[in-house]
Amino acid sequence: MTAVDPQPETAGRPQPEHLRILRLCAGPVAVAELAARLDLPVSVVVIMLCDLLEAGRITAHPPHPVTRTTPDLDLLQKVREGLGRL
Amino acid sequence: MAGSDTTAQESADRSAPDTVKILIAGGFGVGKTTMVGSVSEIAPLRTEEPLTLAGLDVDDLDGVEEKRATTVAMDFGRISVSDDLVLYLFGTPGQQRFWFMWNDLALGALGAVVLVDVRRPRTSFAAIDFFERRNIPFVIAVNGFYGEHPYPAEDIREALTLPEGVPVLLCDARERESSRDVLIALIDRLIAQAAPAAPAG
Ligand SMILES: Nc1nc2c(ncn2[C@@H]2O[C@H](COP(=O)(O)OP(=O)(O)O)[C@@H](O)[C@H]2O)c(=O)[nH]1
Ligand SMILES: [Mg+2]
Numbered sequence: 001m002t003a004v005d006p007q008p009e010t011a012g013r014p015q016p017e018h019l020r021i022l023r024l025c026a027g028p029v030a031v032a033e034l035a036a037r038l039d040l041p042v043s044v045v046v047i048m049l050c051d052l053l054e055a056g057r058i059t060a061h062p063p064h065p066v067t068r069t070t071p072d073l074d075l076l077q078k079v080r081e082g083l084g085r086l
Numbered sequence: 087m088a089g090s091d092t093t094a095q096e097s098a099d100r101s102a103p104d105t106v107k108i109l110i111a112g113g114f115g116v117g118k119t120t121m122v123g124s125v126s127e128i129a130p131l132r133t134e135e136p137l138t139l140a141g142l143d144v145d146d147l148d149g150v151e152e153k154r155a156t157t158v159a160m161d162f163g164r165i166s167v168s169d170d171l172v173l174y175l176f177g178t179p180g181q182q183r184f185w186f187m188w189n190d191l192a193l194g195a196l197g198a199v200v201l202v203d204v205r206r207p208r209t210s211f212a213a214i215d216f217f218e219r220r221n222i223p224f225v226i227a228v229n230g231f232y233g234e235h236p237y238p239a240e241d242i243r244e245a246l247t248l249p250e251g252v253p254v255l256l257c258d259a260r261e262r263e264s265s266r267d268v269l270i271a272l273i274d275r276l277i278a279q280a281a282p283a284a285p286a287g
Contacts, residue, residue, distance in 0.1 A: 030105065030174060036162045073280045075171075079106060079196070080273045082167025086125075086266050 002059050025058055110177040112201035113209025117229040117259035118177035119161045125265035126163025197223035197272050204230050207245055225253045227268040
């Protein structure tokens with residue numbers, strides 16, 4: 001999820017929760033992380049995100065697809081190296 | 087394809103880092119929250135998810151009130167692997183009635199760590215079964231409470247009747263490095279599976 005910048009002027013008045021989501025969405029962030037930071041159930045956050053999507057205030061990125069049958073070796077190696085640096 | 091399309095795609099790739107996820111599973115009290123917390127760069131975030139009736143084994147529960155009150159806690163951790171790659175960790179209760187959540191979480195996951203309490207290995211049977219049935223790669227991390235490991239890894243492999251090739255690691259979920267090594271073992275296994283033809287090293 002990423003907030004659209006600049007925000008569309010036509011969009012209606014957002015709820016405080018919506019504004020909090022938009023602030024947290026300044027950079028790409030996962031739905032589960034949003035839910036945890038807002039201390040709201042994932043299902044509630046999903047509903048609010050749908051409202052924001054409809055209003056054109058955020059964009060949704062599909063999670064990086066990682067299929068189990070053909071794991072991306074480059075990606076795995078990157079994760080491996082990153083963890084090694086921790 | 088037009089050049090402008092490529093540019094738009096490239097800038098989209100730059101703004102959104104790749105994300106990968108690993109599941110941390112195991113029975114109640116095996117140390118899932120502890121492990122997510124020890125290795126995550128953010129304080130472990132917890133989110134309470136109300137359960138819907140559809141996901142529940144209805145025979146499991148007695149009264150409607152109880153069903154309504156049921157929530158499931160999920161641990162969430164994050165590791166910035168690099169500038170453009172983020173690893174998410176998800177820990178969720180291991181009870182069978184929560185498997186419907188695991189089904190969603192398992193989509194697109196790299197694999198799983200099944201934590202085992204060395205004193206009560208059976209509490210993680212359900213989790214092992216879940217990943218085995220779905221062909222999701224996993225490693226076993228034996229959490230030695232009080233920092234002790236009374237049994238060698240091979241004994242635990244036998245006790246859990248694990249399929250061959252599933253790595254068994256002895257760990258301390260409280261220790262960042264130990265938890266990190268468990269994640270590395272999982273990635274190493276995935277790399278080995280992704281490149282069976284390539285010689286190791
Ligand atoms: N002594 C000791 N306690 C641990 C260890 N790992 C977890 N704990 C404790 O065991 C309890 C259950 O751990 P928790 O991470 O909440 O388990 P979860 O239910 O799988 O999330 C907590 O009180 C932890 O502090 C360990 O390696 N040694
Ligand atoms: Mg927990």
